[in-house]
Amino acid sequence: MSGQQTNPARQVFLMKTPITMKALVQINVVFSSILLLGVVAECAAQDTNQRERDKRVAIFLEESRQRWHDLNVPYEDGQVLHDLIVANNYQSALEIGTSTGHSTIWIAWALSKTGGKLVTIEIDENRQKQAIENIKAVGLADVVDFRLGDAHQLVKTVEGPLDFAFSDADKDWYIQYFRDTDPKLKSGGRFAAHNVLQNISGIREYMEFVNNLSGYETVVERSSGSGIAISQKK
Ligand SMILES: C[S@@+](CC[C@H](N)C(=O)[O-])C[C@H]1O[C@@H](n2cnc3c(N)ncnc32)[C@H](O)[C@@H]1O
Numbered sequence: 001m002s003g004q005q006t007n008p009a010r011q012v013f014l015m016k017t018p019i020t021m022k023a024l025v026q027i028n029v030v031f032s033s034i035l036l037l038g039v040v041a042e043c044a045a046q047d048t049n050q051r052e053r054d055k056r057v058a059i060f061l062e063e064s065r066q067r068w069h070d071l072n073v074p075y076e077d078g079q080v081l082h083d084l085i086v087a088n089n090y091q092s093a094l095e096i097g098t099s100t101g102h103s104t105i106w107i108a109w110a111l112s113k114t115g116g117k118l119v120t121i122e123i124d125e126n127r128q129k130q131a132i133e134n135i136k137a138v139g140l141a142d143v144v145d146f147r148l149g150d151a152h153q154l155v156k157t158v159e160g161p162l163d164f165a166f167s168d169a170d171k172d173w174y175i176q177y178f179r180d181t182d183p184k185l186k187s188g189g190r191f192a193a194h195n196v197l198q199n200i201s202g203i204r205e206y207m208e209f210v211n212n213l214s215g216y217e218t219v220v221e222r223s224s225g226s227g228i229a230i231s232q233k234k
Pocket residue numbers: 070071072073096097098099100101102103104121122123124127149150151152168169170
């Protein structure tokens with residue numbers, strides 16, 4: 001007993017143990033604080049990047065408003081698509097008919113805010129090239145997967161699940177595009193079809209088709225004269 005009390009090694013251990021624990025706690029606090037500061041700085045940098053990107057996209061869209069001439073959607077319709085995606089926090093989207101990328105920019109911009117991705121399909125190589133340049137110019141290239149080819153085949157190969165689809169290519173194929181997308185569309189997701197207020201071959205049949213679907217609720221958005229049929233999956 002008395003041997004234990006006089007053991008110098010144990011005395012040193014007893015003296016040192018509380019200091020070591022304290023030091024450990026302090027080191028832990030310091031490292032946690034550094035980590036936290038790192039996370040805060042990272043979030044602040046991300047916010048700044050997103051704000052800068054938002055500014056660049058908004059300016060580009062405003063300045064190019066009257067410049068689109070490749071069958072592109074009107075500004076107002078792009079805004080409708082953007083707002084729908086942001087309001088519903090949609091994250092996976094498909095676009096059929098990229099052209100030079102006006103609607104692509106609006107959709108990709110919305111997805112940059114929700115953390116989502118877009119697959120967009122175009123058959124015309126020159127238009128797709130221009131779309132890629134446009135999307136790079138606004139800093140949204142990381143959001144978009146451009147696919148070149150005939151959407152009649154490519155839509156079938158797009159991987160699901162999808163929150164949102166925008167159909168703006170050949171109107172005679174709208175019903176088939178819908179059929180090919182439907183199994184991949186999540187419940188609560190939406191299939192939007194452009195130009196439904198216009199007298200174009202295939203539109204009347206498409207509207208009759210979607211209006212008779214029991215699994216979908218369809219409304220027509222009239223922000224521009226073109227019209228967008230927006231069908232929400234129940
Ligand atoms: C109305 S424009 C799309 C406009 C585009 N959404 C925008 O706002 O910029 C239709 C596009 O669909 C493309 N297209 C037509 N048929 C297609 C098909 N079978 N497969 C892929 N793209 C097709 C055309 O080349 C054209 O560029």
